[in-house]
Amino acid sequence: GNSVTQMEGPVTLSEEAFLTINCTYTATGYPSLFWYVQYPGEGLQLLLKATKADDKGSNKGFEATYRKETTSFHLEKGSVQVSDSAVYFCALIPTGNQFYFGTGTSLTVIP
Amino acid sequence: GAGVSQSPSNKVTEKGKDVELRCDPISGHTALYWYRQSLGQGLEFLIYFQGNSAPDKSGLPSDRFSAERTGGSVSTLTIQRTQQEDSAVYLCASSSWGAGQSREQFFGPGTRLTVL
Numbered sequence: 001g002n003s004v005t006q007m008e009g010p011v012t013l014s015e016e017a018f019l020t021i022n023c024t025y026t027a028t029g030y031p032s033l034f035w036y037v038q039y040p041g042e043g044l045q046l047l048l049k050a051t052k053a054d055d056k057g058s059n060k061g062f063e064a065t066y067r068k069e070t071t072s073f074h075l076e077k078g079s080v081q082v083s084d085s086a087v088y089f090c091a092l093i094p095t096g097n098q099f100y101f102g103t104g105t106s107l108t109v110i111p
Numbered sequence: 112g113a114g115v116s117q118s119p120s121n122k123v124t125e126k127g128k129d130v131e132l133r134c135d136p137i138s139g140h141t142a143l144y145w146y147r148q149s150l151g152q153g154l155e156f157l158i159y160f161q162g163n164s165a166p167d168k169s170g171l172p173s174d175r176f177s178a179e180r181t182g183g184s185v186s187t188l189t190i191q192r193t194q195q196e197d198s199a200v201y202l203c204a205s206s207s208w209g210a211g212q213s214r215e216q217f218f219g220p221g222t223r224l225t226v227l
Contacts, residue, residue, distance in 0.1 A: 006153075032214065043202065044154075044218040089154065093214055098167065099144065103153035 002027045006090045006102030013080055013109050021075040021105045023064075023090035031092040033057075033066050033073040038087045038104070047075075047088070080109045113137070115219035117203050123225045124193055132188045132222045136205030143186050144206075144216065145178055149199040157201075160186065193226045200224070 007022040025031065035047040035057070048057030050066035050073065057064050062077045073090060090102040116135045124130050136143050145157040156170035160180045171177070175193075180186040190197055200223050204216040 034215070036218075043220045044204075044216075046215050046217075049215065098156060098159055099216060100156075101146075101154040 002031070002092065002094050002098075002100050004090050004092055004100050004102040007105050008103070010106040010108060013107070015082055015109055015111050016079045017109075019075070019077040019080045019084075019107070021088055021090075021107070023073045023075065023102060025071050025073065025090075025092050025100075027071075027092055027094045027100075029094050031094040033064070034091040034093075034099075035062070035064055035073070035075050036089040036091060036101075038089065040086070044089065080107070082109045082111055085109050115203055115205050115217050117201075117219040117222050119222060120220065121223045121225075123227065125227050126195060127192055129189065129191045130193055130224065132190075132201050132224070134186045134188070134203030134205075134219060136184065136186070136203070137207075137217055138184075140205035140207050140217070141183065142206045142214075143180060144204045145186070145188050146202040146204065147199045148202055148221070154202065157188070190224075193224075195226045198224055198226045 003026050005024050032051045034049045036044045037047045038044045048059040050057040053068035055066045064073050064075045085108050087104045087106045089104045091099050093099050118133045141162045143160045146154040158178045159167040175191045178188045200221040202221045203219045206214050206216045
């Protein structure tokens, strides 16, 4: 079946620290992979995406590489800011119609 | 509007009452999804509409939940005889489908439902 396993939180980091949020998946076919972010009091919004193996999605200093050999799509940022505090969701859409989301990882960045 | 809108933004109801939640997708988007997000939980898929095809209802938790989409645009999620465990944020998302489309989902701000 299709599923997403995401690193559990909450994660607390100091400003300018390095961030990794792990995400692995199982899927039929060749899925597209996404990271969504939910800032406090706001709706989900797309952070970055990758549609095929070895693609790297990037946005706002965040990056994630679609690794088919390890079925992973880990989110990284070299230097986090307080404004990055949010909940991050990994998601995939396989060849079918339905999105599959991870359970979300809460990130708090302290000054 | 430019984005997905949902109404009401907040709904407080008494146990046993029926509620209707509304979603206006982005104009031209043929796919519409409903999710439920409970406190501290991830997104739980509820139902999916795509064009004129029969909806995928596989995520609806019970027969108290139903949804319709009129004219391929606006959707209404109805919860009958609400229970306290129905309290959650209900999210709607839409996306465009077709050759070359990324299928990215655009989310509305959600409706926070509280069942007393």
